[in-house]
């Protein structure tokens with residue numbers, strides 16, 4: 001049997017003023033061995049305006065990574081729709097991938113390649129014209145020069161995080177999806193990365209969606225926050241609005257209120273099951 005390459009679908013014209021990220025009723029169910037399913041993301045809808053920085057908060061297993069994976073198109077949604085920069089990801093993902101990127105501590109770069117080799121390979125994959133120059137530029141900006149010739153697998157967790165961020169910035173993305181961008185970084189380096197992201201956004205007007213467990217980071221970087229629990233968005237708003245609504249001084253306290261469902265308002269449901277999973281019957 002011969003395999004023919006899929007015929008590229010013509011991309012319809014997109015509205016340059018559309019939201020950077022538009023998610024409608026996005027759902028992901030993973031089948032479980034017993035014939036049931038884990039609903040990791042449950043009919044989630046949200047928008048991120050162009051140039052906005054939105055934080056995705058939630059306890060372990062709330063559905064943040066699964067949501068980001070579906071935005072990237074590496075996980076197929078069970079149902080629902082994702083649009084990035086006005087492009088329907090299910091139909092025309094190829095048309096927008098070059099304008100976005102991501103970094104995640106859960107995705108390792110090939111271990112045996114040096115940092116320089118890894119960044120160079122990704123630079124070519126992204127179709128950059130001056131790969132060497134861009135790698136040097138990012139190595140300087142992210143203080144990676146000392147690691148460039150070391151195998152990526154031998155780096156510390158914090159060093160890997162910085163290399164992963166460099167990889168994510170190679171194509172100077174308009175939409176940047178970051179899963180725990182400062183995980184494993186010492187406070188000084190984490191602060192430095194946050195400042196870098198602030199500057200990057202100011203310089204390029206990029207849109208950033210950032211999953212984080214660090215509430216200070218979210219307060220500092222984000223102009224909007226989505227709080228997930230058991231696959232659903234249980235509250236959202238600007239950090240200052242959330243503080244006012246919950247009568248709290250810090251986002252950490254708001255997060256704890258929502259996570260432990262100590263509040264009556266704000267969308268948190270006292271009667272939900274333990275944090276982590278919603279198990280549905282098989283369809």
Ligand SMILES: Nc1ncnc2c1ncn2[C@@H]1O[C@H](COP(=O)(O)OP(=O)(O)OP(=O)(O)O)[C@@H](O)[C@H]1O
Pocket residue numbers: 030031038039040058059060061062063064065066067276277
């Ligand atoms: N491939 C998979 N197969 C089955 N269940 C999965 C799979 N990936 C994720 N899940 C489940 O989906 C739910 C959401 O997981 P996800 O990794 O999206 O959460 P998270 O909010 O990113 O958590 P954390 O903060 O711990 O990284 C969890 O219950 C998880 O066990």
